[in-house]
Amino acid sequence: MAERGERLSVGPHYTSPPGVYDEAVDGDGAIREHYAEIVEALAEPESLARAVSDDLRRRGVTFGAAPDGLLALDPVPRVLTSAEWTELQAGIGQRLRALDSFVADVYSDGRVFEAGILPREAVEASPHFEPAMRGARPGRWVSIAGLDLARCPDGRFRVIEDQLRMPAGFAYTVAARETLSEVLPVAPPDVDLSSMFDELALAVRHAGPPGVDEPRAVVLCEGPSDAAWWEHERIGQELGVPVVTLADLEHRDGALVARVDGRARGVDVVYHRTDEARFTGADGRLTALGEALLQPCAADRLACVNAPGSGVADDKLVHSYVDEMVRFYLGEEPLLPSLPSYDLGDEDARAEALERLDELVLKPRGEMGGTGVLLWRDADEGERERAMAEIEADPGAWVAQELVELSVHPTVCDGHLEPRHIDLRPYAFLTDDGVRILPGGFSRVALERGSMVVNSGRGGGVKDTWVPVG
Numbered sequence: 001m002a003e004r005g006e007r008l009s010v011g012p013h014y015t016s017p018p019g020v021y022d023e024a025v026d027g028d029g030a031i032r033e034h035y036a037e038i039v040e041a042l043a044e045p046e047s048l049a050r051a052v053s054d055d056l057r058r059r060g061v062t063f064g065a066a067p068d069g070l071l072a073l074d075p076v077p078r079v080l081t082s083a084e085w086t087e088l089q090a091g092i093g094q095r096l097r098a099l100d101s102f103v104a105d106v107y108s109d110g111r112v113f114e115a116g117i118l119p120r121e122a123v124e125a126s127p128h129f130e131p132a133m134r135g136a137r138p139g140r141w142v143s144i145a146g147l148d149l150a151r152c153p154d155g156r157f158r159v160i161e162d163q164l165r166m167p168a169g170f171a172y173t174v175a176a177r178e179t180l181s182e183v184l185p186v187a188p189p190d191v192d193l194s195s196m197f198d199e200l201a202l203a204v205r206h207a208g209p210p211g212v213d214e215p216r217a218v219v220l221c222e223g224p225s226d227a228a229w230w231e232h233e234r235i236g237q238e239l240g241v242p243v244v245t246l247a248d249l250e251h252r253d254g255a256l257v258a259r260v261d262g263r264a265r266g267v268d269v270v271y272h273r274t275d276e277a278r279f280t281g282a283d284g285r286l287t288a289l290g291e292a293l294l295q296p297c298a299a300d301r302l303a304c305v306n307a308p309g310s311g312v313a314d315d316k317l318v319h320s321y322v323d324e325m326v327r328f329y330l331g332e333e334p335l336l337p338s339l340p341s342y343d344l345g346d347e348d349a350r351a352e353a354l355e356r357l358d359e360l361v362l363k364p365r366g367e368m369g370g371t372g373v374l375l376w377r378d379a380d381e382g383e384r385e386r387a388m389a390e391i392e393a394d395p396g397a398w399v400a401q402e403l404v405e406l407s408v409h410p411t412v413c414d415g416h417l418e419p420r421h422i423d424l425r426p427y428a429f430l431t432d433d434g435v436r437i438l439p440g441g442f443s444r445v446a447l448e449r450g451s452m453v454v455n456s457g458r459g460g461g462v463k464d465t466w467v468p469v470g
Contacts, residue, residue, distance in 0.1 A: 091336025128311025345396030
């Protein structure tokens with residue numbers, strides 16, 4: 001333990017970059033109070049990183065997109081204060097209630113369009129809009145969500161993206177906590193994160209089709225070839241449901257059945273985690289996913305988690321209107337605002353954005369997982385030319401978002417601690433009992449110096465995120 005009056009240090013290799021919020025070090029270079037115990041425990045970061053890898057390997061916690069095939073878990077957890085988490089919880093819950101109301105409204109009365117909050121054509125141009133779902137009444141449109149949050153240089157959190165289609169990683173969140181509980185000399189908060197599987201089970205049950213009180217569920221994925229196969233297996237085990245692929249599904253009398261262990265089993269709810277997120281392709285034809293699921297979902301004989309068409313709520317163009325949705329549907333001021341974006345399909349907005357590209361991030365509106373995202377200031381000439389050609393060909397398919405300097409966090413790099421950029425992905429479940437939020441979630445970390453690419457599929461890593469109990 002540090003002696004009274006002794007100044008703690010993250011280490012000789014650690015220098016906070018200017019103009020960026022450092023999660024562990026304040027503006028005077030002192031360790032923030034809620035990080036003191038963690039920093040004291042990091043005397044041998046290289047051995048801690050090795051112990052983390054050994055534990056993940058022993059337990060088989062694999063992630064196929066990582067260089068060594070294991071979850072890229074950094075041993076230094078992120079710590080949020082009780083006050084920070086209380087504020088985040090309120091903002092997350094508010095935002096998701098508004099988004100769920102929005103999706104239901106899009107496929108029913110369309111009040112949001114009549115009120116002029118956003119244009120109908122903008123939503124119906126989304127690659128995730130499903131006309132077949134008009135008039136459908138699923139048990140729940142949105143059952144699980146993950147928000148990507150940035151802590152800005154002013155210390156406040158803002159939403160970079162809303163992830164409603166297939167937010168990945170929450171089983172890995174449990175695995176991260178299990179590993180650090182074994183490896184770190186500091187005890188994590190006394191929170192049983194595995195209870196999140198109970199929350200998921202409840203969300204799945206409440207998403208069931210009308211009149212089905214105890215729905216039969218499956219986890220739908222690509223199978224063992226999927227990078228996140230470990231997570232899919234863990235979810236299936238914890239929920240006590242089969243893990244299947246599209247090849248295992250078939251229609252019988254308008255209903256869906258799955259072949260499991262050679263026997264046909266009726267299916268009421270599909271939790272889908274496939275590479276294909278779209279039910280209808282750009283050519284208007286059903287994808288393989290749509291062929292299997294869309295018709296019974298539209299007829300209210302099957303439920304998907306989340307429902308087909310709910311992707312309109314995490315469309316990157318729609319994201320810029322969420323603050324207004326909060327005001328419209330809830331009559332409240334947004335507690336967790338969006339980062340501002342430009343609709344490049346709008347001529348005036350596009351002209352303004354093109355004048356300040358170095359301050360913006362270009363994003364295709366319908367993709368996820370960091371696909372197609374371009375930080376203009378860091379892009380080479382070839383990348384810039386390709387992006388501009390695609391924008392010129394179809395400007396309405398792109399948005400430009402304000403570039404924010406993500407906060408930094410002590411991270412083990414080459415055996416010592418260095419600051420690396422991070423974001424935060426909390427997970428929430430929407431049930432008949434309201435919004436239930438997993439304490440903490442993941443913090444995703446860019447492992448390359450200076451990079452702000454935190455996506456796991458593009459070389460990023462993850463951190464356990466601690467929230468004090470009580």
